[in-house]
Amino acid sequence: MNRRSHFVTAMMVAGFLFLYLPIVLMIAFSFNESRLVTVWGGFSTKWYGELFRNQQILGAAWLSFKIAAMNATGATVLGTLAGLALARFGHFCGRPLLTGLATAPLVMPEVITGLSLLLLFVAMEQAIGWPEGRGITTITIAHMTFSMAYVTVVVQSRLATLDESLEEAAMDLGARPAKVFFLITLPIILPAILAGWLLAFTLSWDDLVITSFVTGPGSSTLPVVIFSKVRLGVSPDINALATLLVLAVATFTTVFGLYMIRQQKRRDLEVQRAIAANE
Amino acid sequence: MSKPFLLGELLAWIRAHGPWRWASQGLRARGYSGRTLVTAVPYLWLALFFLLPFLIVLKISVSEMQLAMPPYQPLVSWISDGVIALRISFENYLFLLEDSLYWKSYLNSIRTAAISTVICLLIGYPMAYGIARSPAAWRNLLLLLVMLPFWTSFLLRVYAWIGILKNNGVINNLLMALGIIDEPIVMLQTNFAMYIGIVYSYLPFMVLPLYTAIEKLDQSLLEAAANLGCRPVKAFFRITVPLTMTGIIAGCMLVFIPAVGEFVIPALLGGPDSLMIGRVLWEEFFNNRDWPVASAVAIVMLFVLVIPIMIYQRSQGQQLGAHR
Amino acid sequence: MASPRPEQKNEPWKDPGAQPYVRLEKLTKRFGDFVAVDDVTLNIYRGEIFCLLGGSGSGKTTLLRMMAGFERPSEGRIWIDGADVTATPPYERPVNMMFQSYALFPHMSVQKNVAFGLRQDKVAAGEIDQRVTDILKLVRMEQFAKRMPHQLSGGQRQRVALARALVKRPKLLLLDEPLAALDRKLREHTQFELLNIQEKLGVTFVVVTHDQEEAMTLATRIGVMNHGGIAQIGTASDIYEYPGSRFVADFIGSVNMFEGRLVEDEPDYVRVASDELGGTFHVGHGVSAAPDATVWVALRPEKIVLSRERPDGDGDNRVEGVVAEVAYRGDQSIYLVKLATGRQMRVTQPNTLRTGTGERIRWDDRVWLSWDSSSPVVVTQ
Known part of the structure; x- marks a missing residue:
């Protein structure tokens, strides 16, 4: 099975080093006593303490979390509907436009999306008086618009590999289309939808550019706060914050990944056993 | 799994009662079904918050700036006696043409994005190939490792490079301690730093579609080629590369398109002379508060990107179509 | 069979x-x-x-x-x-359907899969249990009721799919x-x-x-x-x-098909002259077709008798040829016999004697093919 040449292996190792070395260094320097971020001055956790006393960062993190959760939920609903329509409804009228609209936000430069949404919100406020000013509402709407595209792609490609006869079988046994969706399709594609939710959450949690355009006074999300701090130079408490975020994501992903691998292994074993038992 | 059943029963109850029934009967009588509803919701959302905004950007790009909020003049205004005045001005576009700053930054953005894309491809292809040819048990773990940075903050990962590249950063400190250099090398706020930042941030977007394409490639094709007397390097270029072309195109577009409009990386790592169009737009909007010019910049950028976006969507459509 | x-x-x-x-x-x-x-x-x-x-x-x-x-x-x-x-x-x-892929719901046990249709019809819980048990017994899957679909072999899945489709009667x-x-x-x-x-x-x-x-x-x-x-x-x-x-003659089983011309058309028999065969068919059933019309005669390989000696009787329903191929299939042998006209005819003969006993027909042997007048079928389209 091992067909990799030395060149490929070397490139792979180099690639992973390139991806992880900066993160590892950042984690290391978060435990640096010295204020000069890159000069080692002994081990310390004082920056973590400072981080937790920084009301501005904590407030921004909480705001970001709220927006990310609302966005993820809304984007998942919209993206699932769009994915369902694209994967299952054949050639309905307006399908090409929906395909274009649903995938364009994936690659659209953020400055364009951000600018255009802000101009829309301003125009809407002038025309109908809503949304009044800019803040959580406008940020959430903007995030939903670009992150639903990711959910759409995830759901659509999951449905493309799902045997359509499962849904037909349920219908054949007497379930109406809406019931088929909730009893059969939804439970089976739930892992994909969950992945889509997490993706939408992360995208929103991480977004700086679009947020900067559509945010208003008093609603600075975490990336906005970090960006303004970083522009002024490196600061050790940002290292600490980054470390916490990386560790949280890494822990979550590892546990989830291991769980999935274990499930798969158990399943494979059961499949083998079932085949063996029959012979 | 009793939950789905509960949900289903709840749904049935809602359907059997009151307003829902009237509404759905009314809709059905006019030829609408659940399908229409499922399609209409995301459709309307995208039309309102994705399509309409572009039209507004287009509109504002041909209006004139004014010192007010919003800082542009209306296109259509009512003059007395019901006469409507339509003022369309292409001044903003002319301005973009006249000032070399703009077209230089367009060219620079495209060049920077293209070079970064090529570097990403050169690093990403061997990585994706190596992962796809790893033992099956390893593959998911390696893939997870590629994805992991993507799940952590983009901003913080770019920030990490500041600490590495700056004058008293990790690299310079290391080189000086080893006695290789006496003076720190200026790396931060140069084009070099910008390339590093873009390649570093967008590498996962390159590796994932490439992996998907390479993993699907039937290994026996290469064995057949070898059996027919084709050397490995030649087989790679004549068989592997053509058959993974959808992955290559998707990966390149996923890097190139957002990189053209990138703002954060040039702002944090690039120098003051590294003119990227995303940064120009940002400054036009936030610093000069010239919304019409910013809109014109966006519209021109969109025109530059229309072809790559269409290429991307086609390759994406092929990939999803291949499943069926 | x-x-x-x-x-x-x-x-x-x-x-x-x-x-x-x-x-x-x-x-x-x-x-x-x-x-x-x-x-x-x-x-x-x-x-x-x-x-x-x-x-x-x-x-x-x-x-x-x-x-x-x-x-x-x-x-x-x-x-x-x-x-x-x-x-x-x-x-x-x-109407219920059993799908080619079986389409068993992967997130439901065998019991839940089979009960699904009855639940949609709001059948009482007790009756559902009873009917599911009965139908699983019928397909001999009652001891697998708690299993998930991926824990079943192909044959077991097939039986569950059948039970699920039948349980709604x-x-x-x-x-x-x-x-x-x-x-x-x-x-x-x-x-x-x-x-x-x-x-x-x-x-x-x-x-x-x-x-x-x-x-x-x-x-x-x-x-x-x-x-x-x-x-x-x-x-x-x-x-x-x-x-x-x-089309039907060709689609079902294998067949030797000859183009020919009706030369005698009686209510209870017809004769067909075929250049491809180099002889005439005497067919023991009437045909509704114009005299001299072009027709096709279908002859099943197993209905042909193979012999070294010239069969008795008149000149219909027989033809001479050379064995071009012999394929031994265990229960039967397949012979491809080349006729004088160049056409090949496929003949199957049951191997009633064990190989090595008796005198067998081999490659390049000259042989006679003959058949009963009830065997050929005339088709007009």
Whole structure:
């Protein structure tokens, strides 16, 4: 099975080093006593303490979390509907436009999306008086618009590999289309939808550019706060914050990944056993 | 799994009662079904918050700036006696043409994005190939490792490079301690730093579609080629590369398109002379508060990107179509 | 293959007064410009196992999907037990289907899978349990009720899919390639089991298959499909022994086909002169065709006698040739005999004697082929 040449292996190792070395260094320097971020001055956790006393960062993190959760939920609903329509409804009228609209936000430069949404919100406020000013509402709407595209792609490609006869079988046994969706399709594609939710959450949690355009006074999300701090130079408490975020994501992903691998292994074993038992 | 059943029963109850029934009967009588509803919701959302905004950007790009909020003049205004005045001005576009700053930054953005894309491809292809040819048990773990940075903050990962590249950063400190250099090398706020930042941030977007394409490639094709007397390097270029072309195109577009409009990386790592169009737009909007010019910049950028976006969507459509 | 089905005593399709249980009337389905099913009219009677047999793209699956309600016919009507169900959605039809992929819900146990249909009909919980248990017993899966689909082997999944489709006691059960996913040995065994279950429950079956042995074993009648239309309907032996067209003769089993000209046309026999054969056929049945018309004669390989000596009798139904190929198949041998006209004829002979005993026919032997006048079939299209 091992067909990799030395060149490929070397490139792979180099690639992973390139991806992880900066993160590892950042984690290391978060435990640096010295204020000069890159000069080692002994081990310390004082920056973590400072981080937790920084009301501005904590407030921004909480705001970001709220927006990310609302966005993820809304984007998942919209993206699932769009994915369902694209994967299952054949050639309905307006399908090409929906395909274009649903995938364009994936690659659209953020400055364009951000600018255009802000101009829309301003125009809407002038025309109908809503949304009044800019803040959580406008940020959430903007995030939903670009992150639903990711959910759409995830759901659509999951449905493309799902045997359509499962849904037909349920219908054949007497379930109406809406019931088929909730009893059969939804439970089976739930892992994909969950992945889509997490993706939408992360995208929103991480977004700086679009947020900067559509945010208003008093609603600075975490990336906005970090960006303004970083522009002024490196600061050790940002290292600490980054470390916490990386560790949280890494822990979550590892546990989830291991769980999935274990499930798969158990399943494979059961499949083998079932085949063996029959012979 | 009793939950789905509960949900289903709840749904049935809602359907059997009151307003829902009237509404759905009314809709059905006019030829609408659940399908229409499922399609209409995301459709309307995208039309309102994705399509309409572009039209507004287009509109504002041909209006004139004014010192007010919003800082542009209306296109259509009512003059007395019901006469409507339509003022369309292409001044903003002319301005973009006249000032070399703009077209230089367009060219620079495209060049920077293209070079970064090529570097990403050169690093990403061997990585994706190596992962796809790893033992099956390893593959998911390696893939997870590629994805992991993507799940952590983009901003913080770019920030990490500041600490590495700056004058008293990790690299310079290391080189000086080893006695290789006496003076720190200026790396931060140069084009070099910008390339590093873009390649570093967008590498996962390159590796994932490439992996998907390479993993699907039937290994026996290469064995057949070898059996027919084709050397490995030649087989790679004549068989592997053509058959993974959808992955290559998707990966390149996923890097190139957002990189053209990138703002954060040039702002944090690039120098003051590294003119990227995303940064120009940002400054036009936030610093000069010239919304019409910013809109014109966006519209021109969109025109530059229309072809790559269409290429991307086609390759994406092929990939999803291949499943069926 | 011997049919396990006892000779059917009542053959309702022969009774002009019998009411069809399922009636397809001028059914057509178009996908854009492509006509998948072309003007099919078909009567199926209560308790039948009706097989739709055809190659891929013959329209058999589309026809089945229209009966299930997944495809809306472009034209025509579907009646089941006297009710017009053409516009009825699948979830309201008294029809259930067993899918080729089985389509077992992967997130539900065997018990839940089978109970699904009854739950949709709001059957009382106690009755659901009882009926699920009964049907699982019938397919011998009662000890697997708690298993998940991925914990079952292919044969077990097939039985669960069957139970799930039967538990609602449908008026009509549709089976899409029911045995295609099973290996050969299991398939034969399952065919008989399917017949048993059908007999016990008396449900009307419509089976889609591309496997002619499967169709012949299961079916009361077979509808051979070609290019979206029905080429011929009949019992297995009707279709094999009396094919109505060149397509059917060629599609079912193997056959030697000769083009020829009617030289004698009597009510109880015809004679056909064939340049391809280099002789004449004496066929023991009448044909409705113009004298001197071009016709085709179909002759099954196993109905030909092979001998070294010239057979007795007059000059019809015999021809001389040279053995070009011999293929030993265990129970039988296949001979390809080259005639003087250059045509090859396929002949199969049972190996009644063990190899090595007696004098066998070998390559390059000159041989005589002969057959009874009841064996050839004349087709005009």
